[in-house]
Amino acid sequence: MRAQIAQRTLRTDRWWLPPLTTFVGLLLISIYAAVRTFMGDHYWVDEYRYLTPMYSPCLTEECLPNAAHFGRILPELPGFLTPPVIIIPFLLGFRVTCYYYRKAYYRAAWLSPPACAVAEPHAKYTGETRFPLIAQNLHRYFFYAASFLLLINIYDTAFAFSTGIGLGNVVLLVNVGLLGAYTLSCHSCRHIAGGRLKHFSKHPVRYWAWTRISKLNAKHMQLAWASLIFVCLTDLYVALVASGTISDLRFVN
Amino acid sequence: MGYQGHFRVWRGSDQGGGLEDFTVEVNEGEVVLDVIHRLQATQTPDLAVRWNCKAGKCGSCSAEINGKPRLLCMTRMSVFAEDETVTVTPMRTFPVIRDLVTDVSYNYRKAREIPSFRPPAGVGPGEYRMQQVDVERSQEFRKCIECFLCNNTCHVIRDHEENKESFAGPRFLMRVAELEMHPLDEADRVGEVQSSHGLGLCNITKCCTDVCPEHIKITDNALIPMKERVADQRYDPLVWLGNKLFRRS
Numbered sequence: 095m096r097a098q099i100a101q102r103t104l105r106t107d108r109w110w111l112p113p114l115t116t117f118v119g120l121l122l123i124s125i126y127a128a129v130r131t132f133m134g135d136h137y138w139v140d141e142y143r144y145l146t147p148m149y150s151p152c153l154t155e156e157c158l159p160n161a162a163h164f165g166r167i168l169p170e171l172p173g174f175l176t177p178p179v180i181i182i183p184f185l186l187g188f189r190v191t192c193y194y195y196r197k198a199y200y201r202a203a204w205l206s207p208p209a210c211a212v213a214e215p216h217a218k219y220t221g222e223t224r225f226p227l228i229a230q231n232l233h234r235y236f237f238y239a240a241s242f243l244l245l246i247n248i249y250d251t252a253f254a255f256s257t258g259i260g261l262g263n264v265v266l267l268v269n270v271g272l273l274g275a276y277t278l279s280c281h282s283c284r285h286i287a288g289g290r291l292k293h294f295s296k297h298p299v300r301y302w303a304w305t306r307i308s309k310l311n312a313k314h315m316q317l318a319w320a321s322l323i324f325v326c327l328t329d330l331y332v333a334l335v336a337s338g339t340i341s342d343l344r345f346v347n
Numbered sequence: 348m349g350y351q352g353h354f355r356v357w358r359g360s361d362q363g364g365g366l367e368d369f370t371v372e373v374n375e376g377e378v379v380l381d382v383i384h385r386l387q388a389t390q391t392p393d394l395a396v397r398w399n400c401k402a403g404k405c406g407s408c409s410a411e412i413n414g415k416p417r418l419l420c421m422t423r424m425s426v427f428a429e430d431e432t433v434t435v436t437p438m439r440t441f442p443v444i445r446d447l448v449t450d451v452s453y454n455y456r457k458a459r460e461i462p463s464f465r466p467p468a469g470v471g472p473g474e475y476r477m478q479q480v481d482v483e484r485s486q487e488f489r490k491c492i493e494c495f496l497c498n499n500t501c502h503v504i505r506d507h508e509e510n511k512e513s514f515a516g517p518r519f520l521m522r523v524a525e526l527e528m529h530p531l532d533e534a535d536r537v538g539e540v541q542s543s544h545g546l547g548l549c550n551i552t553k554c555c556t557d558v559c560p561e562h563i564k565i566t567d568n569a570l571i572p573m574k575e576r577v578a579d580q581r582y583d584p585l586v587w588l589g590n591k592l593f594r595r596s
């Protein structure tokens with residue numbers, strides 16, 4: 095028999111604050127992303143070739159011709175659907191199956207557990223042993239897909255420099271930097287690069303890569319938030335310039 | 348300078364019990380265990396508490412202080428305000444024996460369920476040769492002092508007694524990782540960690556890492572790497588498809 099203690103927790107600190115902050119943060123970002131996705135407008139600045147990462151690559155018939163860097167290879171989408179719905183499953187899948195975000199929403203949204211040593215409200219618990227949560231094991235495939243999309247974002251960023259340099263270029267550059275650091279610091283990446291090896295001594299290059307990625311990986315949570323917030327800010331900047339609300343600050347021409 | 352501190356200590360046995368209030372002297376530089384000892388010496392000679400080293404190295408004095416799983420001997424009184432009530436309870440996940448002492452035999456049972464180190468055939472003790480870079484990863488896990496605070500905090504068993512049967516707890520999932528990463532261990536541990544030791548029950552919410560007094564990165568360095576190995580072996584759709592198509596087993 096366990097010690098009989100009626101209280102759900104005896105913690106006296108504000109243990110509910112971190113999960114609440116996480117919940118509100120994720121909710122606000124989801125709302126922003128949903129609004130921008132279905133807006134279907136203000137994603138491309140023709141003059142300076144800024145394309146928001148949320149619409150990259152733009153592949154369907156309704157894309158603005160110049161924004162479709164790889165051609166409009168897909169037919170027009172039915173109804174209220176907009177070009178990002180093609181790439182969102184991959185980007186969302188990558189974040190949703192990410193080991194850090196899993197921790198974040200299991201705690202903040204599912205309260206399993208809400209905080210350490212605070213009882214969870216669920217009577218039964220099977221963790222990640224069954225469908226649908228067993229699918230979290232597919233994370234590495236989303237990692238591959240997201241890495242591919244990141245290469246496209248890097249291409250977009252480089253392409254935007256062809257008209258000169260403005261604040262928008264800097265924003266896009268920081269954005270791919272953060273996304274790159276987040277993607278490289280992924281636990282699956284760490285495993286694939288070298289973590290899976292039994293004998294580091296036989297693979298010096300992979301061992302070196304693993305030590306570097308391990309350093310970044312220790313900051314995975316910070317990078318997850320920084321890159322997520324910055325993607326939204328980048329998108330907002332492009333939207334403001336594209337809609338003529340503000341004008342881009344130009345450094346060169 | 349010394350002051351009179353307010354303490355609430357859980358007292359009782361497996362028959363029941365509750366929190367009792369005490370006012371007890373606290374001196375500069377003391378830890379919670381010192382105050383518990385003073386209680387024993389001055390007011391409650393029969394208060395049961397398990398301890399040994401008073402140096403955070405034996406792992407005996409695990410308990411919960413203001414609801415947080417911690418070592419009694421490593422929790423300084425200076426982290427509390429002088430007028431703050433300090434609540435001390437036994438670990439919740441294990442059966443209580445008396446007062447602050449719990450029966451941690453669940454952990455010993457789980458330790459025995461893990462097949463021991465298996466060196467290559469023909470290599471005897473004293474003949475093990477390995478490179479430092481290859482053993483380094485598993486050495487982090489050897490810092491463990493077996494305080495079982497991680498297992499106590501893990502919600503998989505803390506909130507669900509019925510999972511104790513199928514779940515080894517972070518401490519012993521980490522033990523499997525230690526052997527799996529050991530350069531000379533030849534046993535296949537990846538299948539078992541999922542099917543017999545319950546790795547799939549862990550939802551990587553990191554409370555084990557948060558409470559470990561040795562600051563071992565249990566989740567990042569042991570549990571997630573094991574989940575990735577399981578994904579290699581079991582949930583790789585390409586491997587799965589290959590097995591289906593070519594009837595490999």
Ligand code: SF4
Nearest residue numbers: 501549550552553555
């Ligand atoms: S990370 Fe896993 S093992 Fe550690 S406390 Fe959380 S659920 Fe338990």
Ligand code: SF4
Nearest residue numbers: 491492494495497559
């Ligand atoms: S891993 Fe850390 S918390 Fe768990 S038993 Fe070992 S020292 Fe204690």
Ligand code: FES
Nearest residue numbers: 192193194280281
């Ligand atoms: S673990 Fe977070 S992106 Fe892979």
Ligand code: FES
Nearest residue numbers: 400401406408420
């Ligand atoms: S008495 Fe040894 S760890 Fe606290």
